[in-house]
Amino acid sequence: MSKEYIARDPRTGKPLNVARSKSKKQYIETEQGPWMAIPDQDIIPLAMGAIEECKIPWRSKDYHLTRKDGIMALTRIKGARANEAHKALLLGLEDDEPEIRVSSLKALPEVATQKSDELFDWLSVLLDDDDLSVRKSASEALSVSAPVFPSGVDIIIHNELRSADKNRSKAAFKGLDLLCEAWPEVACDHIDELFLEPDAELRTRGAKLLGKILTKGGSAGWDLISWALNDHEPSVRRAAAKTLPRLAKADTRIATILAERALSDSDSQVRVSAVKAIRLLDKDSGRAKELILKGASSRDLNVRKACIDMLPILYGEEVLRGIAIDLLKTETDSQLIKSLNQLATDDSLEGSEATKNRFLAPAPAVPKLDREVAEAAGKRIGLEPVLPDKRVEEKSEQQPADSSLNNPKVSKLYRSISQDEMMGYDDDEY
Numbered sequence: 274m275s276k277e278y279i280a281r282d283p284r285t286g287k288p289l290n291v292a293r294s295k296s297k298k299q300y301i302e303t304e305q306g307p308w309m310a311i312p313d314q315d316i317i318p319l320a321m322g323a324i325e326e327c328k329i330p331w332r333s334k335d336y337h338l339t340r341k342d343g344i345m346a347l348t349r350i351k352g353a354r355a356n357e358a359h360k361a362l363l364l365g366l367e368d369d370e371p372e373i374r375v376s377s378l379k380a381l382p383e384v385a386t387q388k389s390d391e392l393f394d395w396l397s398v399l400l401d402d403d404d405l406s407v408r409k410s411a412s413e414a415l416s417v418s419a420p421v422f423p424s425g426v427d428i429i430i431h432n433e434l435r436s437a438d439k440n441r442s443k444a445a446f447k448g449l450d451l452l453c454e455a456w457p458e459v460a461c462d463h464i465d466e467l468f469l470e471p472d473a474e475l476r477t478r479g480a481k482l483l484g485k486i487l488t489k490g491g492s493a494g495w496d497l498i499s500w501a502l503n504d505h506e507p508s509v510r511r512a513a514a515k516t517l518p519r520l521a522k523a524d525t526r527i528a529t530i531l532a533e534r535a536l537s538d539s540d541s542q543v544r545v546s547a548v549k550a551i552r553l554l555d556k557d558s559g560r561a562k563e564l565i566l567k568g569a570s571s572r573d574l575n576v577r578k579a580c581i582d583m584l585p586i587l588y589g590e591e592v593l594r595g596i597a598i599d600l601l602k603t604e605t606d607s608q609l610i611k612s613l614n615q616l617a618t619d620d621s622l623e624g625s626e627a628t629k630n631r632f633l634a635p636a637p638a639v640p641k642l643d644r645e646v647a648e649a650a651g652k653r654i655g656l657e658p659v660l661p662d663k664r665v666e667e668k669s670e671q672q673p674a675d676s677s678l679n680n681p682k683v684s685k686l687y688r689s690i691s692q693d694e695m696m697g698y699d700d701d702e703y
Contacts (some may be wrong), residue, residue, distance in 0.1 A: 277304070277317045283402065286499065287289060298416065300420045300421050300451060300455065301382045301383050301386065301417055301418075301421060303348055303349075303383060304345065304348075304379060306342070306345060307331040307332075307338060307342065308338060308342040308343065308345045308346040309328065309331070309346070309349070310329045310330065310331040310336075311327055311329055311338060311342070311343065311346045312329075313349070313350075314348045315327055315343075316343055316349065316350060316358075317343075317347075317350070317354070317357050317358070317361055318343075319338065319339075319340060319342070319343030319612075320340060320343035320344045320346065320347055320358075320361040320362075320365065321343075321364060322340050322364075322543060324343075325339070325340075326339055326342070326455035327339075327342075331647065334662055336660055340365075340373060340429065341372050341373055341375075341376040342376075342395060343361075343686075344361065344362065344365045344376040344377050344380055345376050345379060345380055345638065346359060346382040347362055347380050347384055348380050348384060350387075351387060352387075355384075355387035355388050356388060358384055358387065359384060359387065359388040359390065359392075360386050361378075362377055362381065362392070363391060363392075363395070363592055365377035365380075366392075366395040366399065367395070368462075371393060371402075371404040372381075372408055373408050374399060374402070374404070374407050374410075375406055375407055375568060376434075377408045377666070378396070378410040378411055378413070378414045379410060379413075379414070379416070381395075381396060381414050381618075382414055382418045382421065383524040383525050385418065385421075385422060386421065386423075389422065389425060389490060392427045393426060393429065393540070394427075396411055396414055396415060396418070396429065396539070397428075397429050399411040400412065400415070400429070400433065400441065402411065408441070409440070412440065412441050412444035412445070413435070413444060414443045415429060415430070415433060415445065415448055416447040416448035416451070417444070417446060417450055418448070419420075419448030419449065419452050419457065419469075420448070420451040420452050420454065420455035421455070423452060423456045423459045423537075425456070426448070427459070429454075430445055430448055430449060430463065431463065432574070433444065433445035434467065434475070435465070435472075435488075436448065436468070436477065438564050442613065446478060448461055448483060449464075449482065450485065452486035453482055453486050457485070457486040457489040457490045457494070458490070458493065459530065460482070460485070460490075460496060460591055461486060461488055461490050461497060463479075464479045464480075464482055464483070464486075465493075466498055467479035468480075468497070468500055468501065468504070471504040473509065475502060476501075476509045477508045477512055478510045480501045480504075480513045481512045483497055483498055483501065483512070483513055483516045483696040484515070484516045484519060485521055487516060487519055488523055494522075494570035495524070495531075498502075498513050498517075498520070498531060498532060502514065502531060502534060503515030505540075506549075507539075507540045507543070510535075510538060510540060510543050511542045511543055511546070513534050514538070514543040514547060516548050517531055517532055517535060517547060517549070517550035517554055518546070518549045518550045518552075520550065521550045521551075521554055524555060525541035525552060525554055525583040527539070528550055528553075528554065529560050529561065529564070531550075531553060532547045532550040532551050532554075532564065533547075533560075533564055535547035535550075535569065536548070536571070536576070537570055540574075541573050541575060544568075544571070544573050544575070544576045545575055545576065545579070546577075546581065547576075548568060549578055549579075549580040551564050551565060551568070551580075551583075552579075552583065562587055565580045565583050565587060566580075566596070567580075567595075569581050569600055570603060572599065572638075574609075577606070578606075578608075578609060580656060581600070581609060581612060581613065582612075583594060583617070584597075585616070593616055594616065594617050595617075597613045597616035597617035598617045600613055601613050601614070601617060617672070620640045
């Protein structure tokens with residue numbers, strides 16, 4: 274077994290930190306079923322009808338599988354036997370039984386990854402089949418195949434997007450949605466063609482896909498958003514404007530240009546989407562500030578409210594008061610007038626006495642020694658009350674106790690005799 278190659282720095286010989294390639298999204302998933310247990314040598318004969326039935330155990334049960342199950346098992350055949358699987362699938366697509374055609378359509382996307390000759394021609398034919406179940410299976414096969422075979426289904430997708438049948442059109446748009454992720458440049462071509470359609474619903478559904486191609490579509494995607502914002506149908510402009518907030522994160526310069534245009538749109542929802550995009554722009558940008566000032570005097574109440582709410586973030590107090598005073602001259606909404614009055618009022622100069630005091634700097638702290646001297650002299654320091662002298666309090670507390678001692682409990686006619694006198698001790702002897 275050969276060793277795994279490791280890229281190394283030619284100067285140091287140490288391995289390079291090479292990022293692993295991101296795994297691609299699997300758009301085609303193998304459908305699971307009892308046919309997964311069919312022996313490999315029996316798949317082709319069963320799919321072509323050479324074997325009528327095959328009995329196999331699968332998940333603790335016995336199944337009797339027929340030709341339609343053999344066709345579903347064709348998805349397991351890879352490599353050298355791919356031609357045989359391709360031939361068996363073509364026979365199934367042209368079979369008279371609807372069940373066989375349905376099974377063939379389910380296996381078509383995965384078998385086409387090995388060999389796709391003539392398969393998409395049959396897919397185009399079966400989209401107009403007489404049987405409803407076959408038509409549904411063909412539409413599902415188209416939506417699954419679109420991100421894997423963009424060139425093979427290009428014309429089919431183009432026709433199905435404009436189909437009068439809603440189910441067929443829905444499946445085609447599902448395939449176009451997946452195509453936006455896998456092949457955004459191809460999806461841009463389809464959306465561009467949709468914008469040329471006279472049907473407003475088609476243009477609207479195409480505009481709703483613009484968010485999928487923002488990051489990978491490049492300049493082609495930006496052009497599509499710009500064209501959609503110029504559409505005469507409001508629903509198309511609304512769908513395009515909803516992509517502006519996401520575009521503001523991807524490319525600020527383009528988002529600023531498109532948001533400025535959308536801010537003056539006649540539809541209120543388009544203007545609101547433009548304001549949401551402006552919120553995400555660089556607040557230090559002079560162009561963003563101009564757009565917000567312009568929106569603060571807009572005719573749309575929602576736009577004015579959103580822009581006025583952003584003013585305190587952009588400007589300092591002095592500039593903000595001047596802007597608020599100018600806006601008050603033309604503002605008519607009571608709530609916004611109240612908000613602007615709060616921005617235009619300087620509480621440190623025009624408020625009440627208590628309000629003004631809140632803006633004053635705190636007085637410097639009095640040194641501890643000066644505080645003790647002042648308290649000893651009975652002087653007040655600031656607004657604090659004069660603290661009573663602790664020695665005076667202690668003296669006043671001791672006075673009642675001393676007075677009780679001075680007052681003898683016995684009568685003055687009798688004198689209490691101490692123990693020393695009783696024992697005959699005299700102080701002079703010591």
